[in-house]
Amino acid sequence: MTTTLDQISPIGYQGDDPTVAALRDSIYGPYLATHRKARELIMRLGDVPPDHLTYAMEAGIAPDLLRAVLGEIGLPAHEITADIHLRGAFGDWAAVAAPHLLTVWTGHFDLAIGAILTHGTGAPYQQNCLTELDTGAAVGVLALTELGGTNGADQQMEARWDPDADGFWLSNPTIGSVKGPPNIADPTVPKIVVFSARLIFEGRDEGVFLFLSRLRTLDEGLADGVEVGEMSSKLGAAMDHAWARADRLFVPRAGFLGGQWATITDDGAEFRCDEPDIRQRCHRSISPLIGGRLDLSTANISAARAGVAGLINYSKQRPHGHSDVLQRDLVTSAAHVYAGSVLGRMIRDLSVDPAQQARLPLWMTVVKPVLTTIAEKALRTCSARAGAQGQLRCNYYPDWIAGARGSKTAEGDTQVLEKAAGRTHHALSTLKLPGAPTVSSWWLDMIITREHTLALDLYIASGIEHSGSYDEEYEPKGTALGIDSTRADLARTTGVRLVVTAALIAGDQATDPAAATIARACAAVVALTYLDRHSGWYNAHSQQSPDLAEEIHDELRRNRVIIVANQTVLAAAFDIPELSGAPMFAPDYLQAWSHLAEWGEHTFTAQ
Ligand SMILES: Cc1cc2nc3c(=O)[nH]c(=O)nc-3n(C[C@H](O)[C@H](O)[C@H](O)COP(=O)(O)OP(=O)(O)OC[C@H]3O[C@@H](n4cnc5c(N)ncnc54)[C@H](O)[C@@H]3O)c2cc1C
Known part of the structure; x- marks a missing residue:
């Protein structure tokens, strides 16, 4: 039996309309039940x-x-x-x-527990920390960012190896090295914190590694050798942001998260690391x-x-x-x-x-x-x-x-990531989704053209023949102010290419023809919106005639109209339930307000 559109509700739809089901499949894959x-x-x-x-x-x-x-x-x-x-x-x-x-969520699971799972050795100290994290008895946090900047492999917090104490002394030698703003201010919540710090071994700087600390426990409160201070609040997404300044915070040997690839010999006399490049040690450490x-x-x-x-x-x-x-x-x-x-x-x-x-x-x-x-x-x-x-x-x-x-900044600021992506120039065009559509479309081709042009520009600027500081020598074009702008522009272009391609693949794989049409219309709207917003670039690169500009607008309008007609189906596919106390998600928002206001059946009958 086919469903008619008025039987489908945008919120809380429980039916088995095949178009909704096919679109859901493209969003949730085989994990809808999960x-x-x-x-x-x-x-x-x-x-x-x-x-x-x-x-x-x-x-x-x-x-x-x-x-x-x-x-x-x-x-x-x-x-x-x-x-x-x-x-x-x-x-x-x-x-x-x-x-x-x-x-x-991500601090606890991906970063703190993830660091122990990725770089742990199974030592009892680590297992005991895991046991507390397993139930949420303690909340897991990664303390990476420093007041002086994200710093990457140039982080300044130090962890000095002490063979006599069989552990490390963590300290922040400068204001810029103070950690901030991990969520560790609340004095009532036990926190297990993974600190990133430079390992100083026999006076040598060995690069940035992770150190597992029981920063605050119920029994003993804040660990010795560290001071924690509340930072300011944000507008929303409330977290107990804090700075942490260590002055000989002790982390036992087993708190060193170097897995089998970075170890200290049993006698404490030698540090061994499979990774010879000191900067790469940081990147490997922060892989969680x-x-x-x-x-x-x-x-x-x-x-x-x-x-x-x-x-x-x-x-x-x-x-x-x-x-x-x-x-x-x-x-x-x-x-x-x-x-x-x-x-x-x-x-x-x-x-x-x-x-x-x-x-x-x-x-x-x-x-x-x-x-x-x-x-x-x-x-x-x-x-x-x-x-x-x-x-x-x-x-x-x-x-x-x-x-x-917050998410655009946390765990890798948007522009910092985009710049890092753009540094790889041509490598970005090798990021291909499995099952990429066999039939391309002219609007996707135009995005790929921009991606290739930007990558080529960056490649020439940083080509293998080139020596010296090309970042400074780079002559920006278009709206770029310098090479980082072009890198970010390239990363964004690749991102849009992937988003468009994903929806096109969903269209190819959809078992329902209407779902395929909707998925392709979404791909087209994303692509054509992008082309419209960057029409100045396409003009400047002689990639667009007035006729083509008009076609972009016509196609954009045509595909938007498809989504207008199918918006209820699309929303139903998102599988969003009624949210408690949220009138916008109710089948009748006026009734929902009436309910919240506790108006009775006869409240409005007098008029
Ligand atoms: C909600 C939230 C939760 C957080 N939780 C934690 C946490 O639990 N633990 C923790 O350690 N940190 C945490 N942070 C901090 C977060 O990781 C950093 O804010 C983030 O890495 C950016 O660093 P920054 O604030 O120093 O900004 P900056 O590094 O100053 O970046 C600001 C801007 O400067 C430019 N920029 C910076 N670096 C470069 C570069 N290398 N190249 C080119 N341009 C650059 C970019 O335009 C960037 O947008 C959290 C942040 C937020 C917002």
């Missing part, structure tokens, strides 16, 4: 945005939610960390329906960030799916919801969020492929910026198009926006 289970358990936490708590009280919600969700799941946190799809499903739904939980970047990407795109679905649901009930000016913004957001969701799912699949492991860091330098940027932009747009309702916390948008804003 996502449904995660959704159910996360919803059970009841984490509605609160109106009357102080910032510190709000920041204090996350540790309780962490313990509660681990209890509900019934698995130790390290097993969840190791299961990339399970971890992703819970992170994604935390972003949607428990935004407070998301603030500690890759999982965090993946989880932040898909989590924020999930919140954006909710944001789009909420606006589709709400605008249908509003007198001017069908206005084309509102609809243009809405379907442009919907297209980006759908295509970004497909890309996120594909990258998660790809991240469990052993053949892709070496390339994952490069993938994530492109994917995290593009997905978190799409998410934040879509959420801001949908919030704005929902007027006042979109600004009320009960409808979640302010919390989602704050989460996306």
